[in-house]
Amino acid sequence: MATSAAEADGTRERKDVRDRWLLSAPALVLIAAASVGPLLIVLLYSFLAPGNYGDVKWEFSTEAWFNVLFSRDIFDDTVSLADAHFSIFWRSIKLAAATTALCLILGFPTAYFIASRPPHNRSIWLFLITIPFWTNMLIRTFAIQEVIRSEGLANTLLIWLGIIDAPVQMMFTDFAILLGMTYVHLPLMVLPLYASIEKLDFRLVEAAYDLYATRFKVLMRVIVPLVKPGIIAGSILVFIPALSSYVIPRVLGGGRNLMIGNLIELQFGQGRNWPLGASLSVTLVFIVMIALLFYVRNAGRPGGNAHG
């Protein structure tokens, strides 16, 4: 009898697992069709030759991958490093890193401030952070554009204060992109930081004060190490979308200050080099994966001396 009961259990379990696969099938199929599948096609395209009018020729070629890193002179076939690509990748990484740093500098005190409010007040402050987060990203970019235009609020204010005499050109610069990206991504930094700081055990902070630590030392040696998972999560959440920004550099950079996203778009538009666009896309995904791997390795365990 015992065996048949076990058998019945096994059957029920198998049926349960089968039902669970059936239930998740629609989501998995949709994502496979419109997210994962197309990605594999991009990978395939990066190994094909470009067609004459966009699209591809169906022949194997590593030319696109070669072109990501090198450029070949059209006259004498000499090979040199693709400076344009390197400089755009490097700029994108620098801008994304600077955005992450700025968001952290502004976001950490803000998250800490919210987490140190009395519990019944916190949700209102959080709500105030969430509203911009839910607001259309394009509208927020447009709002920044209005503020920093030549005749915008920032210039008007600076002239009125007598700091400058004539409007400063802020649009179409790296500064504009940095400002726009910081503005757009700030809530993504504050929310995970808050979640982490809220769980902070303030008895540890109190103990540090009892041992005559200064406020700054408590911050750097106790609080920051304890909320490290939140800092890493927030940084990843900001860095990845900032690195792959497309709309912000297009609007605020004015087509001259490209980032990786715009470089990719260019290959599918005027460049008519789809395989190159595909290989650049794969490169971007690869960089993102490295960032994620860093996150997986470092998240989840508060680091440093505080626990030691």
Added chain:
Amino acid sequence: MARTFSIKRQPGFATIAMICFFLLYLPIATLVVYAFNAGTSIAIWEGFSFRWFAAAWNNQQVIEASWRSLKIATSAAVIATVCATLAALATTRTAGYRGLTFKYAFINIPLLVPEIVTAVALLILFSRIKIWTGYSGLGYLILAHSAFCIPFAYLPIRARLESMDLSLERAAADLYATPVKTFRYVTLPLLWPGILAGLMLAFVISLDDVVITEFVKSGGQDTLPTYMLGQLRRIVTPEMNAISAVFLLLSLAIVTVFFFLSRNPQKENE
């Protein structure tokens, strides 16, 4: 004033936080204020007027793009929420089984892949399918939006399911309710706030999308965001501010409802 020593205080943090909140709202506020400008400039204030709201209302392209946006967002949100609800039921409240981790990872892939990459990937795929089938309707946009909305809808639904009490469903089963009846009369009503929250999150995410829509859309399929992106290249009038203001109001309404729905019922009683 003598201040009691608070262990939570850090010098300057409150000031930075206030500056942060101020800077977050200043550009949006400026944008909304100039929507009411009587003049044609978005920089010089010439008095209060509703003329740009009227202009936007009478702009055929804006109205068409708005309808298209709403149509796509509604369809995509419903499809994504149904899929996400089923997937959440399949991946929660289990001791674990082969493939569970795979499912988690797979469902979250659209969140991890840069939008621009998904956009060009879909461009490649759909441009081929368009040639093969000759179909160039809104279906492509709805399909693309549904897929990237699934992980967003999945999050609140899964969170709700995980905090639900299994004993109620066991009780229903003990009282000879069929699985379908248990689901209909016990699980679904309890899960409903999570489903609604997921639906709204998916709706907003779809409504806000620019990049994927810009690459996937066929000619004459502008949504409101891609229409605005096109307009930003030209000389901008306060009409854009008016459109943005209305858009903002809609987002604000949705986020408010979401906020109350996703509040933890246990915490409210504290």
